[in-house]
Each structure stands twice: as C-alpha cells, then as structure tokens.
Amino acid sequence: MKSLRISPIGKRVIFVFIIFGAFALLKNSFATYDSILSIVQGIAFVGIASAFLTLLITSGEFDISIGANAALAAIVAGELVAKSHLSLWLSIFLTLLVGLVIGAINGAVVLIAKVPSFIATIAMLFIARSFSVYISQAKAIENFPGLWKGFKGSVMGQYFSIIVMLVVILIGEFILNYTTFGKVIAAIGANKEAARIAGINVIRTKFILFMLTGVGAALAGIVADIHFSSARSSLGTGWELYAIAGLVIGGTSLFGGRGTVVGLLIGLLLMQIIASGMVAGGIDPWWQTVITGVIVLISLGIDRKRKKVFVNE
Amino acid sequence: MSEKSTGQYALEMSHISKNFGPVIALHDVDLKIRNGYIHGLIGQNGAGKSTLMKILSGYYPSGTFDGEIIVAGNNVELKSPRDAQQSGIAIVPQEITVAGTLTVAENILLSEFNKRGLKLYAKRDEDKAIEKFLADNGIPLVSSQLVDTLTLPQKQILMIASALYMNPKVLVLDEPTSSLTNDEIGTLFSIVRNLKVKGYTTVFITHKIAEIMDLCDSVSILRDGQVVYETDRTHFNSDTLISNMIGRSIGELYPTKNVIKSDAPVVLSVTDLIVENPRKPGEKMLDAFSFELRAGEILGLGGLVGSGRTEILKALFRENSVLAGKIQLGDGKVYGDAIPDALDAGIAYITEDRKIEGLLFNMTIRGNLTASIMQVLSAKGVLKRKSEKEIAKETSKSLSVKPSDIEALIGNLSGGNQQKVLIGKSLLVKPLIFMLDEPTKGVDIASKAEIYQIIHDLVEKGAGVLLVSSEFPELLAISHRVIVFANGKYQGEMVGDIDKEHELMLMAIGGK
Numbered sequence: 001m002k003s004l005r006i007s008p009i010g011k012r013v014i015f016v017f018i019i020f021g022a023f024a025l026l027k028n029s030f031a032t033y034d035s036i037l038s039i040v041q042g043i044a045f046v047g048i049a050s051a052f053l054t055l056l057i058t059s060g061e062f063d064i065s066i067g068a069n070a071a072l073a074a075i076v077a078g079e080l081v082a083k084s085h086l087s088l089w090l091s092i093f094l095t096l097l098v099g100l101v102i103g104a105i106n107g108a109v110v111l112i113a114k115v116p117s118f119i120a121t122i123a124m125l126f127i128a129r130s131f132s133v134y135i136s137q138a139k140a141i142e143n144f145p146g147l148w149k150g151f152k153g154s155v156m157g158q159y160f161s162i163i164v165m166l167v168v169i170l171i172g173e174f175i176l177n178y179t180t181f182g183k184v185i186a187a188i189g190a191n192k193e194a195a196r197i198a199g200i201n202v203i204r205t206k207f208i209l210f211m212l213t214g215v216g217a218a219l220a221g222i223v224a225d226i227h228f229s230s231a232r233s234s235l236g237t238g239w240e241l242y243a244i245a246g247l248v249i250g251g252t253s254l255f256g257g258r259g260t261v262v263g264l265l266i267g268l269l270l271m272q273i274i275a276s277g278m279v280a281g282g283i284d285p286w287w288q289t290v291i292t293g294v295i296v297l298i299s300l301g302i303d304r305k306r307k308k309v310f311v312n313e
Numbered sequence: 314m315s316e317k318s319t320g321q322y323a324l325e326m327s328h329i330s331k332n333f334g335p336v337i338a339l340h341d342v343d344l345k346i347r348n349g350y351i352h353g354l355i356g357q358n359g360a361g362k363s364t365l366m367k368i369l370s371g372y373y374p375s376g377t378f379d380g381e382i383i384v385a386g387n388n389v390e391l392k393s394p395r396d397a398q399q400s401g402i403a404i405v406p407q408e409i410t411v412a413g414t415l416t417v418a419e420n421i422l423l424s425e426f427n428k429r430g431l432k433l434y435a436k437r438d439e440d441k442a443i444e445k446f447l448a449d450n451g452i453p454l455v456s457s458q459l460v461d462t463l464t465l466p467q468k469q470i471l472m473i474a475s476a477l478y479m480n481p482k483v484l485v486l487d488e489p490t491s492s493l494t495n496d497e498i499g500t501l502f503s504i505v506r507n508l509k510v511k512g513y514t515t516v517f518i519t520h521k522i523a524e525i526m527d528l529c530d531s532v533s534i535l536r537d538g539q540v541v542y543e544t545d546r547t548h549f550n551s552d553t554l555i556s557n558m559i560g561r562s563i564g565e566l567y568p569t570k571n572v573i574k575s576d577a578p579v580v581l582s583v584t585d586l587i588v589e590n591p592r593k594p595g596e597k598m599l600d601a602f603s604f605e606l607r608a609g610e611i612l613g614l615g616g617l618v619g620s621g622r623t624e625i626l627k628a629l630f631r632e633n634s635v636l637a638g639k640i641q642l643g644d645g646k647v648y649g650d651a652i653p654d655a656l657d658a659g660i661a662y663i664t665e666d667r668k669i670e671g672l673l674f675n676m677t678i679r680g681n682l683t684a685s686i687m688q689v690l691s692a693k694g695v696l697k698r699k700s701e702k703e704i705a706k707e708t709s710k711s712l713s714v715k716p717s718d719i720e721a722l723i724g725n726l727s728g729g730n731q732q733k734v735l736i737g738k739s740l741l742v743k744p745l746i747f748m749l750d751e752p753t754k755g756v757d758i759a760s761k762a763e764i765y766q767i768i769h770d771l772v773e774k775g776a777g778v779l780l781v782s783s784e785f786p787e788l789l790a791i792s793h794r795v796i797v798f799a800n801g802k803y804q805g806e807m808v809g810d811i812d813k814e815h816e817l818m819l820m821a822i823g824g825k
Contacts, residue, residue: 178434179433179434180422180426180430180432180434181426183423183434186414186419187420190413191413193408194410194411194423196394201427
C-alpha cells in the first residue's frame with residue numbers, strides 16, 4: 001500500500017491537471033501552447049514576489065506589503081533607467097537595495113518595536129504604494145533604452161519572467177525544505193520558545209526573512225518592468241491576497257511552522273487556470289472570484305485533515 | 314558528560330544571593346553536584362528553585378546576582394541562555410516546548426542546525442544518525458516521526474533528548490513529572506538512570522519526595538531562599554525530607570482525626586450498587602458493592618488509577634449511570650437520576666480535573682466562588698453585588714485563599730489555591746455529603762496541609778466525606794476507614810492508619 005500513497009504536493013498537482021483537463025474538454029483552444037504560456041505568464045510576477053514570503057510566513061510572520069513594494073521597485077527602477085539613465089545592472093542593484101531596506105524597515109517595526117506584522121506591513125503597504133504614485137506622478141514610465149526595451153517581443157523576453165519565477169521558487173523551496181536554515185525557519189514558526197531553547201536567534205532569523213521578502217518583491221517589480229518595457233505604480237495591486245490564497249491552497253500554514261514554495265506555485269497556477277478557463281469558456285468573470293474563494297476554503301479543509309502527516313512525507 | 318579530572322563536581326554554585334528590590338529571593342545558596350550524580354533539588358513553590366534555575370540558565374545574567382558558578386571546574390560567567398548552553402548547561406523546562414511540525418530528528422538537531430546555517434539537510438542520513446543516538450541512550454522515540462503525533466510524555470522525553478544532544482556537562486530537568494502518569498514517570502526514570510550509567514550528571518527538580526527517594530543520589534532542599542538541608546542517598550529519610558521542605562514536622566501535616574459520634578446518623582447508604590462503565594455503555598465497571606457513610610466521617614476509596622473510584626463518585630453524583638442497586642440518603646430517601654437531583658439532595662462533587670470540569674479560568678475568585686449560588690444571591694434576576702462580594706470575601710478568607718484579593722483571576726492562582734476555591738464553591742451550597750476526587754493533585758505541601766484542614770473542618774461540622782486519592786499515605790492519614798477496589802471488585806475495608814500503606818497497596822493490586 002505504501003507505494004500508492006501520494007504526497008500532498010502530488011495530490012495538488014493531480015488536482016490542477018484535472019481542473020485543467022476539464023477546461024480543455026470544454027474549450028479545445030485552452031490546451032494550446034500559447035494558452036498555457038499565458039497562464040504561467042499570468043502568475044510569474046506574483047510568484048516571484050511571494051516565493052520568499054512563504055519563508056517569512058513559515059517563520060510565523062507576515063508581509064502584506066509585497067505588491068506595493070513591487071510597485072515602488074518598478075517605479076524606482078524605471079526612474080533610474082529611463083530618466084536618470086543609469087546602467088541596467090546598477091539600476092537593478094539599487095532597486096533591490098530599496099526592497100531590502102523596505103524589508104528591513106518592516107522587520108525593525110515588527111521585531112524591535114513589536115508591532116504585529118500584519119499591522120506593520122499594512123502600514124508599509126500604504127506608504128510604499130503612495131511613494132510609487134508620488135514618484136511617478138501616477139504616470140507610466142515608458143522610454144526604456146537599449147537592452148531593457150529590446151527584451152519585449154524577443155524569445156528571451158517571452159520566457160524571461162517565467163524563468164525568473166521558476167528559479168526564485170526553486171531557490172525558496174530548496175532553502176525552506178532542503179536546508180538546515182529552512183528547518184530553523186519552520187521551528188521558529190512552530191514554536192518560538194523551542195527554537196530559542198535550541199540557541200536560535202529568532203529575531204535575527206526573522207529579520208533576514210523580512211529583508212529577503214523585500215528583495216523578492218523588488219525583484220518582481222524589476223522583472224515586470226523588463227517584461228512590459230514600462231513601469232506603472234499600479235503594479236501588484238491585490239498580490240498579497242493572491243499570495244495568501246495561493247499559499248493556503250498550496251498547503252502552507254498561515255500560522256507558521258510548515259511551508260512549501262512549490263505548493264504556492266501550484267496554488268497560484270490553479271487560481272489562474274480557473275480564471276483563464278472561465279474567460280475562455282465565456283463564463284461571467286464574476287464567478288471567478290467566487291470559485292477562488294470556495295477553493296481556498298476547500299484546501300483549508302484538506303489541510304486540517306492532513307496537517308499531521310504533511311511534513312512527514 | 315565530564316571526564317575532567319579537575320574536580321569531583323560537575324556543577325558548583327556558591328554563595329548565590331539574589332534580591333528583587335527589598336525581597337530576598339536567594340540567600341547565600343550553595344549547590345554542589347557531583348559528577349555522574351542524579352541530584353534532587355526540592356522545595357515548595359516560592360522556595361527559590363526557579364530563581365536559582367534562572368540564574369543557572371543565564372536568564373538572570375551574571376552581575377544581577379552575587380556568587381559564582383563553576384561548571385566542571387571552570388568558573389563561568391553566564392550572560393545569556395546561549396552562554397549557559399555553551400558552558401555545558403542544558404535545561405529542560407517544565408512546559409512542553411517542541412516544534413510540532415518538525416520530526417523528532419529535526420527537533421533534536423535544531424541546536425545543530427543553528428550552528429550550521431545554510432547547509433543541505435540530508436534527511437535520510439540525519440534520521441539514521443539520530444536513530445543511533447536515541448538507541449545509544451535508551452530513548453524510545455522514532456527519529457522520523459512527526460512531533461505533532463507524539464503523546465505528551467513522548468514530547469517530554471524528546472525535550473530531554475534534545476538537551477542531551479547538546480552533550481551537556483549538567484542536565485537540568487525542571488519538574489519533568491508534573492504532567493505524567495505513574496507509568497510514564499517509570500519510563501522517564503529509567504531513561505534518567507540510563508543516562509547516569511552513561512556518565513551524565515543530572516539535576517532533578519521536583520516537589521515530590523517519593524521521586525527523590527526513588528531516583529536521586531543526593532538532594533538539596535531549598536526553603537525561603539536558602540538551602541536548609543542536603544544529604545546523599547544513604548541518609549535519605551522521607552520524614553526528614555518532608556519536614557525540611559515544609560519547615561514543620563510530618564505529624565503536623567495531617568490534622569488529628571475527629572472522633573465520630575456514636576449516635577452519628579448515616580448520611581448515605583449504598584446497597585449492591587453496580588456502576589456502569591462510562592466508556593462501555595451497558596457494561597459494569599465493578600461488581601456489586603455496599604457501604605455506608607456517617608455524618609462526621611471521612612471514608613476513603615482506595616485503589617489504583619482506573620480501579621473505578623472516580624466512576625463510583627460520578628455515579629453517586631448522577632453523572633454516570635448505575636445498572637443496579639440502591640442509593641439512599643440518611644433518611645432513607647432516594648434522589649432522582651440527574652445531576653441537579655444530586656445537588657438538591659445535598660451532594661457535592663469536587664472534581665479531580667479542575668482545569669476542564671471545575672473552574673471558570675478566565676473569571677475571578679469571586680465569580681468562581683459564587684457561580685453556583687447565583688439564584689440565592691439574586692433578587693428578581695438582578696445580582697446583589699454587595700452580598701455577593703461579602704460572601705465571596707468571607708469564604709475566601711475562611712479557606713485562606715491566596716491572594717486575598719477576590720478579584721484576582723483564577724488562572725493566575727497556584728494549584729493549591731485553585732483547589733481551595735473549588736472546594737469553597739461547593740461549600741457555599743451547604744451540602745451534607747462531600748465527594749473529593751484527588752483534592753491535592755498537583756498541589757504543593759503547604760497547600761496540602763491547608764486542604765487537609767479544610768476537609769477536617771467539614772466533618773467536624775457534621776458533613777460526610779468520600780475521598781479518592783492516589784497518594785496512599787494521605788488517604789490513610791485523612792480517612793477514618795478506607796474501602797478498597799481492585800480488578801473490578803470490592804476488596805475489603807481497613808482502618809485509616811498511615812502505617813498501613815503496605816497493606817493498602819497489597820489490597821489495591823488485588824493481592825490481599
């Protein structure tokens with residue numbers, strides 16, 4: 001019997017295929033390469049922004065500001081490249097630094113000032129979003145020079161965001177579930193006191209994760225700039241909600257202690273397949289969000305049952 | 314594990330003093346623990362045990378107290394819990410602190426992970442290594458098992474394993490038995506003994522004398538912030554240990570029994586009663602038995618855990634059903650078969666499970682005391698605050714509940730004081746028959762003495778008491794008579810006499 005047991009991730013993958021298959025049967029054009037590509041493309045940015053967020057959540061903290069943080073990064077990168085004409089690499093470096101600083105501020109407010117992370121990062125959401133609108137004066141930044149612009153339409157440009165997402169997700173998954181540091185993260189989320197007894201510096205570890213999350217969000221902003229050849233302050237609106245839904249569907253505990261970045265990918269994919277499938281099938285898009293809500297609830301139910309065996313397998 | 318030749322002590326704490334403002338928590342405490350010993354540290358709540366351990370664990374950093382700490386011959390300055398760990402002191406806290414979503418191996422390796430930083434985690438190899446570590450130390454855990462699926466005692470053992478993995482020079486177990494059953498305590502003890510064989514030095518903190526007698530090689534007794542007594546195994550004497558711990562002699566622990574008046578009426582008579590097994594409806598818990606309880610009498614129900622004692626009390630209280638037999642009150646009357654009927658008949662049941670069944674934890678002392686007499690205290694549905702307060706204050710005072718502030722939350726009280734409130738709550742209903750189930754469970758000795766006195770006062774005033782206790786000396790010292798159950802049968806009756814513990818034990822295991 002043991003060989004028949006399917007891991008939670010495996011079950012979720014099968015579920016994604018079933019849903020995809022169902023839509024493909026309804027509408028033949030759904031199973032084409034272009035259609036699949038656009039589905040994956042559709043989750044690339046939020047996937048990049050929330051991969052490291054998974055690590056942070058597994059440690060028992062939260063970051064609501066990822067979308068706003070990505071928007072600010074997109075605008076900062078746009079300003080640096082298109083208006084200040086800095087080199088591409090320097091701009092990327094400085095933008096990631098901005099993400100790091102925002103993550104560090106989040107971390108400091110939560111860990112030193114002891115503000116609950118939910119509240120601290122909601123505040124950051126408003127602040128970062130406002131800055132991105134203010135800096136860009138609510139206008140899209142378009143005139144991207146050289147390589148930056150040349151990406152659009154090229155083969156590399158087509159796959160770029162997807163590749164970055166896969167790389168970031170694999171790095172996140174590797175750290176979280178295949179390294180000693182990942183175990184430390186999960187231990188902190190499961191029982192802070194137990195971690196402390198083992199000599200773990202809980203605050204330092206969480207601080208690193210806040211910064212990592214900030215960098216991940218900034219990276220999403222940069223990749224979006226490159227993908228679209230333009231920067232908009234409206235980028236990332238509602239990402240935090242998709243990230244949370246994707247995490248829950250994927251099997252990450254929002255209370256910490258247990259996380260999977262690959263699960264996040266599956267969760268995001270599932271939501272995107274349903275959204276695209278409904279559009280393709282001509283179903284009122286209003287139903288999309290209803291179905292997404294229902295799936296979130298169902299996956300919570302699955303987890304309540306599976307909670308005990310999840311990490312074991 | 315210290316093989317160091319620089320001394321015979323694994324740990325020396327000398328001239329330790331600590332004040333909190335004007336309060337002296339510890340005064341010139343000396344604690345010396347020999348290599349390879351299991352050293353007992355006992356003392357009542359507030360004696361200074363936890364302050365001493367907080368100093369040892371680096372929680373109170375060096376500089377905030379006087380005195381010095383020497384680990385395996387080396388003078389150490391402990392500025393943080395980390396320092397303590399690195400100096401070879403591993404403390405297993407009383408509360409269960411494990412990471413439930415990780416496996417046994419991962420929990421044990423946590424301290425190691427922390428040092429390694431970002432390294433590949435080879436699950437299979439690590440599991441194997443931990444499997445070996447567990448087997449070597451005689452610890453019955455499976456390395457790949459998820460900790461959420463462990464039982465409470467297994468988690469306790471896991472904490473010891475985790476501490477052990479740090480290869481400490483001194484292993485400190487802080488009241489490790491407080492949430493374990495007797496069987497589980499046995500397993501724990503055999504692990505600790507095995508560690509001793511391996512050369513580990515252990516400090517075993519408890520307030521149970523029996524555990525010291527059973528397990529330890531030496532002992533220190535803390536009282537009022539000072540070491541009042543220390544000795545080693547060859548000089549162990551339970552009376553001496555107890556009297557040093559409580560600061561008075563053993564004879565004063567139990568009140569002198571009252572004499573039951575010759576004309577005292579029977580308040581409860583049970584004839585050929587067959588109690589249902591609550592876990593197997595329709596089946597009996599015990600064969601038929603009979604007994605009588607007289608006014609002013611304390612009747613003990615003896616037996617091992619699971620022998621049906623609690624079920625008998627619950628059947629009389631109408632919480633469990635009876636299959637056959639007769640239950641009569643003093644005047645020959647019977648009462649209905651619902652809990653309110655039992656209450657109306659003047660029967661009070663004081664549960665062994667104060668956390669779940671007995672007390673309202675987020676309420677005050679006042680609220681708990683008066684919870685069952687709300688009707689009496691109300692006029693047309695409106696609570697009379699003033700009389701409620703008066704009654705609560707009076708009751709709290711008569712039972713010497715601490716703190717004396719009746720607005721204190723029950724959850725913040727010590728076990729002994731919670732128990733007093735629980736008794737006080739039923740007291741206010743003015744029952745004729747008290748049924749007390751393990752009234753001193755998890756209670757320190759000073760509070761025990763007070764609870765004995767309260768029980769004594771109850772019978773002095775003419776109530777009848779049915780008492781269940783797993784502590785045989787206590788049961789024998791308090792009860793006038795003890796009736797014993799074992800193997801689903803009534804085994805017989807004996808006189809309550811503290812010297813007859815052996816006899817009682819024989820009966821309780823069904824050996825007569």
